Amino acid sequence: MYQALLTRKYLTTKIMPLLAIAAVTLSVATVLVTWSVMGGFLNTLLTSGRSMIGDVSIYWPNVGFPYYDELCERLEKDPRIKAACPIIESFGVIALPDDQVHGVMVKGIDGTRFARVTDYERTLWWRPLDRPMPKDTDRVDPRLGTDKGYFAGEDWAARLEAGLTLTEPDGSAAAVPGIELSGWNIRLPSGVYIPGAPQRPGRDGKARGINLFLPDGEITLHLMPLDKTGRGVEMVTRTVPVANEFHSGIYEADSQVVFVRFDLVQRMLNMDEAERIERPESPFVFNPKTGRLEEAHTEVIGVDPARATTVLVRAADGVPVHSEEDIEAFRGVCESIYAEFAADHAGEVPGSGSILVRSWRDMNRTMISAVEKETGLVLFVFGLVCFTTVFLVLAIFWSMVSEKTKDIGILRALGGSTAGITWLWLRYGGAVGAVGSGLGLLAAWIVVRNINEIHQWLGDNLGLVIWDPSVYYFFKIPSDMDWQKAVVVVAAGVGTCLFGAALPALRAGLMDPVRALRFE
Amino acid sequence: MNETAPIISATDVHKTYRMGRVRVPVLKGVSLGIAPGEWVAVLGASGSGKSTLLHLLGGLDRPDKTDKKNGSARIEFEGRALGRMSRGELDRYRATRIGFVFQFYHLLPELRVLENVTVGAMVRHGRLGYTRHRKEIVNRASGLLEAFGLGHRLRHRPGELSGGERQRVAIARALINEPRVLLADEPTGNLDRATGESILDAIDDLRERLGLTIIMVTHDQHVAERAERVIRLEDGVIAANNAPPKKNILRT
Numbered sequence: 001m002y003q004a005l006l007t008r009k010y011l012t013t014k015i016m017p018l019l020a021i022a023a024v025t026l027s028v029a030t031v032l033v034t035w036s037v038m039g040g041f042l043n044t045l046l047t048s049g050r051s052m053i054g055d056v057s058i059y060w061p062n063v064g065f066p067y068y069d070e071l072c073e074r075l076e077k078d079p080r081i082k083a084a085c086p087i088i089e090s091f092g093v094i095a096l097p098d099d100q101v102h103g104v105m106v107k108g109i110d111g112t113r114f115a116r117v118t119d120y121e122r123t124l125w126w127r128p129l130d131r132p133m134p135k136d137t138d139r140v141d142p143r144l145g146t147d148k149g150y151f152a153g154e155d156w157a158a159r160l161e162a163g164l165t166l167t168e169p170d171g172s173a174a175a176v177p178g179i180e181l182s183g184w185n186i187r188l189p190s191g192v193y194i195p196g197a198p199q200r201p202g203r204d205g206k207a208r209g210i211n212l213f214l215p216d217g218e219i220t221l222h223l224m225p226l227d228k229t230g231r232g233v234e235m236v237t238r239t240v241p242v243a244n245e246f247h248s249g250i251y252e253a254d255s256q257v258v259f260v261r262f263d264l265v266q267r268m269l270n271m272d273e274a275e276r277i278e279r280p281e282s283p284f285v286f287n288p289k290t291g292r293l294e295e296a297h298t299e300v301i302g303v304d305p306a307r308a309t310t311v312l313v314r315a316a317d318g319v320p321v322h323s324e325e326d327i328e329a330f331r332g333v334c335e336s337i338y339a340e341f342a343a344d345h346a347g348e349v350p351g352s353g354s355i356l357v358r359s360w361r362d363m364n365r366t367m368i369s370a371v372e373k374e375t376g377l378v379l380f381v382f383g384l385v386c387f388t389t390v391f392l393v394l395a396i397f398w399s400m401v402s403e404k405t406k407d408i409g410i411l412r413a414l415g416g417s418t419a420g421i422t423w424l425w426l427r428y429g430g431a432v433g434a435v436g437s438g439l440g441l442l443a444a445w446i447v448v449r450n451i452n453e454i455h456q457w458l459g460d461n462l463g464l465v466i467w468d469p470s471v472y473y474f475f476k477i478p479s480d481m482d483w484q485k486a487v488v489v490v491a492a493g494v495g496t497c498l499f500g501a502a503l504p505a506l507r508a509g510l511m512d513p514v515r516a517l518r519f520e
Numbered sequence: 521m522n523e524t525a526p527i528i529s530a531t532d533v534h535k536t537y538r539m540g541r542v543r544v545p546v547l548k549g550v551s552l553g554i555a556p557g558e559w560v561a562v563l564g565a566s567g568s569g570k571s572t573l574l575h576l577l578g579g580l581d582r583p584d585k586t587d588k589k590n591g592s593a594r595i596e597f598e599g600r601a602l603g604r605m606s607r608g609e610l611d612r613y614r615a616t617r618i619g620f621v622f623q624f625y626h627l628l629p630e631l632r633v634l635e636n637v638t639v640g641a642m643v644r645h646g647r648l649g650y651t652r653h654r655k656e657i658v659n660r661a662s663g664l665l666e667a668f669g670l671g672h673r674l675r676h677r678p679g680e681l682s683g684g685e686r687q688r689v690a691i692a693r694a695l696i697n698e699p700r701v702l703l704a705d706e707p708t709g710n711l712d713r714a715t716g717e718s719i720l721d722a723i724d725d726l727r728e729r730l731g732l733t734i735i736m737v738t739h740d741q742h743v744a745e746r747a748e749r750v751i752r753l754e755d756g757v758i759a760a761n762n763a764p765p766k767k768n769i770l771r772t
């Protein structure tokens with residue numbers, strides 16, 4: 001009982017415990033802010049990692065596999081699957097209007113179907129915008145609408161539509177390269193892209209500054225079709241108008257991927273439906289009727305079905321695919337559906353044992369392991385902070401016990417027991433921990449909730465930019481408090497104080513009461 | 521000695537302090553018996569071991585272990601040897617039977633006057649007991665403070681009181697659990713004569729009303745005069761054990 005009273009009194013009338021509380025508050029807040037923001041950041045990174053690849057991909061590289069539409073239908077019949085779509089993946093080379101040449105990853109997609117499986121639509125950059133980006137204080141973003149200059153009266157909705165369908169207004173197939181690919185977009189510190197490029201070497205070796213809006217231009221696309229044996233045949237070249245550009249937040253994709261309308265890629269790669277013909281042994285045959293050599297007729301002996309290299313699958317809403325176990329289970333679903341499909345088309349499609357069925361986690365292994373390492377690092381720092389705080393609390397409590405030696409003697413003279421006095425100080429430590437952690441939690445919550453505003457303020461007033469969107473590819477610092485982590489950190493804060501107070505408390509309890517009373 | 525059985529007694533008590541290798545013998549065989557309701561003054565030179573004796577009698581400290589030299593050494597309260605008590609029993613002994621008053625008041629500076637008195641009851645009763653008897657305890661505490669003329673200062677802190685007022689709070693605290701024995705270590709040593717007298721009056725009054733046994737350490741002959749009996753400590757033993765010096769003796 002006296003412990004409760006004295007704890008309260010000591011807490012409210014002394015400076016020392018306030019110092020201890022401040023130390024705990026700061027530690028808890030720091031750890032929580034770091035952990036929350038770091039966690040949010042990594043989560044965002046993971047989500048972007050998933051944004052362009054769906055949940056599971058069924059993949060047979062190079063020559064691809066036929067009957068992909070049937071496979072998609074079979075997949076979509078399963079209630080656990082929301083959508084599936086075929087794509088064709090191939091390496092290619094593009095030439096930009098300024099004669100720059102890039103090796104790229106070409107993905108043939110049907111934009112609207114692809115958008116049901118991935119976040120494709122959300123990544124299309126050139127689109128109508130009703131609000132500026134969070135850090136775009138100057139409102140320089142042309143997408144906000146302008147009545148002057150190059151973009152005066154631009155129809156951004158039409159741009160978005162063209163990007164989504166990969167089709168120009170005249171109906172021709174178009175391409176959507178990543179926003180970093182051409183180098184024609186300048187990324188402002190606010191994270192906004194504006195068209196315009198630094199001086200770059202032209203074909204003649206002289207420097208040239210290009211100030212052109214890529215979606216108004218066209219690119220030259222070179223693809224290498226393969227024959228049935230997988231050997232390359234002659235390069236196929238087409239000039240393709242650019243409909244839009246995409247921004248996924250993953251630099252590798254944004255700088256190396258070009259989406260092109262599915263049917264065009266399929267045709268260029270000779271993967272479309274074709275008659276199978278049989279050529280005679282020699283190009284000329286002797287016609288006995290005329291007695292002359294005549295050109296031999298080729299004979300149609302069947303149809304080669306169209307092929308795609310990949311089918312992407314998206315899980316239905318509510319089907320969990322985030323954790324390793326969940327996504328493995330979902331991958332199993334896709335695998336078994338493919339197995340049925342392969343059984344019905346034995347000999348025509350790759351067997352279920354050889355086809356590659358990979359989850360988004362499989363394809364983002366490096367990033368995920370980096371994420372897990374980061375979390376480990378945060379926990380390490382967390383441990384370090386706890387350790388420091390233990391010593392801090394220990395030091396503060398040790399000196400408070402010394403200062404209060406006389407009180408301890410008095411309480412013992414009044415009949416207080418060793419355990420009672422120990423409990424008084426432990427309880428006091430717990431109270432300091434609880435108050436400190438509570439305040440730390442509150443502070444962390446306020447900071448995390450307003451981290452973008454705080455960051456903005458720091459940038460405006462002190463010129464401090466910690467989170468540069470042009471580095472991190474997100475416009476906003478993730479500002480969600482993770483309550484599970486909060487519980488862990490607060491518990492650790494209280495535990496730390498109890499731990500730090502334990503030794504001084506024991507010292508207080510074991511103090512010789514007579515010596516304590518004589519203490520000056 | 522009185523004919524009645526002593527409430528508290530010491531037999532051949534030794535106490536030696538050790539400072540590193542140096543042994544400081546303070547009490548070298550003290551024997552005394554104090555009757556219930558008796559007022560005994562303990563006199564002696566500074567450093568003669570008066571405080572030490574009080575601490576031993578109050579169970580706050582233990583005397584030297586018995587050996588051949590002092591085989592029968594013990595302190596008894598109502599016939600029970602303190603040396604036989606466990607730590608917990610000693611704690612309870614201090615909480616319920618003994619009230620301590622110190623020379624330098626020893627109040628808890630963070631607590632208000634009333635709380636400084638009730639804290640003794642909190643220590644004694646624990647959470648449950650205190651909550652149950654709370655009203656009663658607070659009433660008794662304010663009654664005691666009222667009797668000491670502090671009824672209007674209940675919410676003050678010790679730092680805002682004069683020395684005499686503080687000592688009265690300390691006495692009220694010592695009495696809150698209705699102890700049998702009051703051990704007072706120079707309770708008036710820091711006070712002027714008039715204030716000291718008023719405190720002694722208050723104690724005397726309590727003794728008469730509650731039958732309190734009082735053992736009071738003092739340097740002051742005037743204080744000793746008020747006691748029924750004076751014990752004088754010299755060289756670690758009791759040198760004199762008799763009625764208080766009369767005034768004429770004092771004048772010589």
Ligand SMILES: Nc1ncnc2c1ncn2[C@@H]1O[C@H](COP(=O)(O)OP(=O)(O)OP(=O)(O)O)[C@@H](O)[C@H]1O
Nearest residue numbers: 537538539544546565566567568569570571572573
């Ligand atoms: N913890 C200790 N360690 C060593 N010596 C001690 C200790 N406590 C007391 N002493 C010594 O024991 C002797 C008796 O001390 P005590 O406080 O009992 O004297 P006292 O008679 O109360 O004196 P005063 O009248 O000055 O209060 C002193 O010489 C003191 O130095």
Ligand SMILES: [Mg+2]
Nearest residue numbers: 570571572705
């Ligand atoms: Mg003394």
